[in-house]
Amino acid sequence: xxxxxxxxxxxxxxxxxxxxxxxxxxxxxxxxxxxxxxxxxxxxxxxxxxxxxxxxxxxxxxxxxxxxxxxxxxxxxxxxxxxxxxxxxxxxxxxxxxxxxxxxxxxxxxxxxxxxxxx
Amino acid sequence: xxxxxxxxxxxxxxxxxxxxxxxxxxxxxxxxxxxxxxxxxxxxxxxxxxxxxxxxxxxxxxxxxxxxxxxxxxxxxxxxxxxxxxxxxxxxxxxxxxxxxxxxxxxxxxxxxxxxxxxxxxxxxxxxxxxxxxxxxxxxxxxxxxxxxxxxxxxxxxxxxxxxxxxxxxxxxxxxxxxxxxxxxxxxxxxxxxxxxxxxxxxxxxxxxxxxxxxxxxxxxxxxxxxxxxxxxxxx
Numbered sequence: 001x002x003x004x005x006x007x008x009x010x011x012x013x014x015x016x017x018x019x020x021x022x023x024x025x026x027x028x029x030x031x032x033x034x035x036x037x038x039x040x041x042x043x044x045x046x047x048x049x050x051x052x053x054x055x056x057x058x059x060x061x062x063x064x065x066x067x068x069x070x071x072x073x074x075x076x077x078x079x080x081x082x083x084x085x086x087x088x089x090x091x092x093x094x095x096x097x098x099x100x101x102x103x104x105x106x107x108x109x110x111x112x113x114x115x116x117x118x119x
Numbered sequence: 120x121x122x123x124x125x126x127x128x129x130x131x132x133x134x135x136x137x138x139x140x141x142x143x144x145x146x147x148x149x150x151x152x153x154x155x156x157x158x159x160x161x162x163x164x165x166x167x168x169x170x171x172x173x174x175x176x177x178x179x180x181x182x183x184x185x186x187x188x189x190x191x192x193x194x195x196x197x198x199x200x201x202x203x204x205x206x207x208x209x210x211x212x213x214x215x216x217x218x219x220x221x222x223x224x225x226x227x228x229x230x231x232x233x234x235x236x237x238x239x240x241x242x243x244x245x246x247x248x249x250x251x252x253x254x255x256x257x258x259x260x261x262x263x264x265x266x267x268x269x270x271x272x273x274x275x276x277x278x279x280x281x282x283x284x285x286x287x288x289x290x291x292x293x294x295x296x297x298x299x300x301x302x303x304x305x306x307x308x309x310x311x312x313x314x315x316x317x318x319x320x321x322x323x324x325x326x327x328x329x330x331x332x333x334x335x336x337x338x339x340x341x342x343x344x345x346x347x348x349x350x351x352x353x354x355x
Contacts, residue, residue: 013148013327013330013331013334014334015145015148015149015150015199015334017338018120018121018150018199018200018337019120019199020120020151020195020196020197020198020199021120021195021196022196024192025192025195025219027253028192028218028219029218029251031188031215033250034188034211034214034215034218035184035211035214035215037214037246037247037250037251038210038211038213038214038215039211040246041214041243041246041247042209042239042243043209043210043211043213043214043243044209044210044211045184045210045211046184046206046208046210046211046212047183047184047185047211
């Protein structure tokens with residue numbers, strides 16, 4: 001007696017009707033349509049999205065300046081920053097102004113003034 | 120030519136095991152078979168690198184969303200059977216494979232949590248059928264079942280699916296050490312060593328029933344019945 005029972009479907013499976021496809025797939029669904037139907041049906045893309053590396057502009061401004069100033073000086077400083085940022089929003093200048101840049105520009109103005117007094 | 124996709128929105132349902140079992144059994148019948156391993160973990164590709172892969176069975180790995188359809192079309196021109204093993208997740212890859220499939224098999228374990236995931240895939244197939252105005256033949260395949268005992272939960276799930284006219288394969292792939300061993304040693308079930316793996320003949324018989332039923336589904340007229348009664352389990 002054989003140790004293995006025969007399959008109830010028989011051991012000889014007829015695969016003669018299966019051959020490689022000869023021509024292009026008729027009425028093949030285009031990949032773009034398949035993608036749309038998939039995403040609408042909750043089968044989204046899982047492929048990793050390659051984003052260009054995001055790096056903030058290198059300004060070299062890494063040191064913190066901490067100083068006690070009057071409320072009025074504080075408010076004036078931030079009014080100037082806001083005004084410069086508004087110029088960026090309307091396209092008058094090409095980059096977004098930071099607090100550090102305003103401090104540096106204030107120093108440059110002070111230096112020019114001091115040079116003018118010395119001259 | 121026939122393209123068969125194994126789809127499940129959940130990992131661990133038995134897609135890769137079922138795909139390799141079907142492919143190796145078909146390959147023993149003087150035909151040509153390609154498995155496209157579309158799972159990023161590449162379990163079938165790993166199996167193929169072990170010794171004993173049939174020469175008439177090709178394994179293609181490394182496919183992406185962009186390349187899957189071309190890979191299926193290309194394989195279909197070269198081999199009589201194309202089997203697509205998909206990642207266990209709901210993704211565009213599943214949709215792409217379905218557009219090229221003659222049969223979608225949805226492996227699921229016999230628990231309600233797993234069956235709910237199978238239903239998600241079935242609902243998506245129905246959506247695709249409406250969108251493309253064509254039938255996508257499919258069937259649920261119960262996996263990792265006990266060969267001797269059919270638990271009430273499994274019976275209830277089968278009954279529920281048949282009530283909803285969801286086709287369920289009469290053959291379930293049982294929990295077999297031989298199936299795990301296939302991925303440890305590589306090759307095919309008949310080539311496994313009996314002193315290392317238990318009850319190989321029962322695994323071969325179970326796989327042959329599965330293959331025969333899949334081939335019968337592929338040769339059934341498109342407008343034929345979609346459901347069939349689940350059989351009682353075989354005794355170990």
